[in-house]
Amino acid sequence: MRASNIFYLGIKELRSLARDPVMFVLIVYAFSFAIYTAATAMPETLNMAPIAIVDEDRSPLSSRVVGAFYPPYLLPPELIDQSEMDARMDAGLDTFALNIPPDFQRDMLAGRHPTVQLNVDATRMSQAFTGSGYIQTIVNDEVRAFAQRYRDTAELPVELTLRARFNPQLNKSWFGAIMEIINNVTMLSIVLTGAALIREREHGTIEHLLSMPVTPFEIMTSKVWAMGLVVLVASTFSLVVIVRGLLAIPIEGSILLFLAGAAAQLFATTSLGIFLGTIARSMPQFGLLLMLVLLPLEMLSGGTTPRESMPDVVRYLMLAAPNTHFVMLAQAILYRGAGFSVVWPQFVAIIAIGTALFGIALARFRKTIGLMA
Numbered sequence: 001m002r003a004s005n006i007f008y009l010g011i012k013e014l015r016s017l018a019r020d021p022v023m024f025v026l027i028v029y030a031f032s033f034a035i036y037t038a039a040t041a042m043p044e045t046l047n048m049a050p051i052a053i054v055d056e057d058r059s060p061l062s063s064r065v066v067g068a069f070y071p072p073y074l075l076p077p078e079l080i081d082q083s084e085m086d087a088r089m090d091a092g093l094d095t096f097a098l099n100i101p102p103d104f105q106r107d108m109l110a111g112r113h114p115t116v117q118l119n120v121d122a123t124r125m126s127q128a129f130t131g132s133g134y135i136q137t138i139v140n141d142e143v144r145a146f147a148q149r150y151r152d153t154a155e156l157p158v159e160l161t162l163r164a165r166f167n168p169q170l171n172k173s174w175f176g177a178i179m180e181i182i183n184n185v186t187m188l189s190i191v192l193t194g195a196a197l198i199r200e201r202e203h204g205t206i207e208h209l210l211s212m213p214v215t216p217f218e219i220m221t222s223k224v225w226a227m228g229l230v231v232l233v234a235s236t237f238s239l240v241v242i243v244r245g246l247l248a249i250p251i252e253g254s255i256l257l258f259l260a261g262a263a264a265q266l267f268a269t270t271s272l273g274i275f276l277g278t279i280a281r282s283m284p285q286f287g288l289l290l291m292l293v294l295l296p297l298e299m300l301s302g303g304t305t306p307r308e309s310m311p312d313v314v315r316y317l318m319l320a321a322p323n324t325h326f327v328m329l330a331q332a333i334l335y336r337g338a339g340f341s342v343v344w345p346q347f348v349a350i351i352a353i354g355t356a357l358f359g360i361a362l363a364r365f366r367k368t369i370g371l372m373a
Helices: 003-018 021-030 033-040 060-066 082-090 104-109 125-148 172-203 205-210 216-246 255-279 283-299 312-320 322-334 340-372
Strands: 051-055 096-100 117-120
Touching: 003 021, 003 172, 003 216, 021 033, 021 172, 021 216, 033 172, 033 216, 051 060, 051 082, 060 096, 060 104, 060 125, 082 096, 096 125, 104 125, 117 125, 172 205, 172 216, 172 255, 172 283, 172 322, 216 255, 216 340, 255 283, 255 322, 255 340, 312 322, 322 340
Parallel strands: 051 096
Antiparallel strands: 096 117
C-alpha cells in the first residue's frame, strides 16, 4: 500500500465529483435548503391552521370565543355563513369549522347546556388531532370565564415547577435542523461513494485503474476519504453557517467532537455505499437498494421516533447499525453538551461497525472489481 496512490486517487474522485453538477446541487441542497426547511416547516405540530366560525348567536359570549383564536397555532378565524361551511371544508380551505348555535349565550346562562359543533378535516391528521383538543380547551375556558365573570385560578394542592433542560423555550426547530444534518450525513455519504463506483463502471474508467499499479484497497480507501471529506466539510458549513448562524440555534457541545463522531460515521457509511455499489449493476438498481437500506437506517435509529417506543427486537437489531450510535452521540454532544467521557461507547461502537463494514465491502470489491471492466 502506498499513501501517495490513495491521495492522488482521492484527488481524482474529487475532480470527478466537481464535474458532476447533479451531485453538486444535491450536496448544496441537502446541507442548506433542506436544513432550513426541516427547522422551519413543522407539519407534525399545530401551526397557523385555518379555522372558520359560523356565529349564529352574535352575543358577547360568542364574540369572546371568536376573539380567543389567534396565531401562531391558528390563523385569525374567518367568519362565514352556515351555507358556506360544508363547501369550504370540501374545498380544503379550512382545517376546522366551529358552529356556534343561536341563543348560545342565553341557553348557557339558563343552564340548558347548549352544543357547539366543531367540524375537523381529519385528512390533516396531526393538526386535526392536536387542534381539536386545543380548540375544545379554548372554548371551555372562555365559557367558564364568562359564566364566572372572572378567570378561574384555583390553587392546586401540588405545584408543578417545569424546568425544560437543553431547550428552555421548547423550540421545535432546534430538533428538526440538527436531526436533518444527522440524516443527510448518512444519506450523502452512501450516495456519493456508491454513485462514484458505478460511475467508474459506466464511464469505463475502471479499466484504466486496473491497468495501473494500484490495489483494490487503495482504490476503495481513496473513495472513502474523498467522499467522506466532502460530506464532512458540507456538514461543518451547515452546522456553523445555517444552524448556528442563520437559524440562531445554540450548540451546547463541542463542534470538533461532533465532527470526530461524524468522521467515524462516514467511515462506516462510505464503506456501506461501496458495498451497495458492488452489488448494483446500474444507477437505477443502486437507487432501489438505497431506499431499502436508507429508510430503515433513518427511521429506526432514533432520529425520527424515540427508540424507547420501538419493539425490543427492533431496538436490539438496530444496535448493529452505525446510525443508531451516531444519533445517540450527536444528540448527546449537540443538545446536552456531553464530552468524550460520556460518548466514548458510541465512538467505539461506530468504529467497530465501520471496520466490519469496510472489511466486508473490501472483500466484495476485490471479488467483483475484475467483472466491472
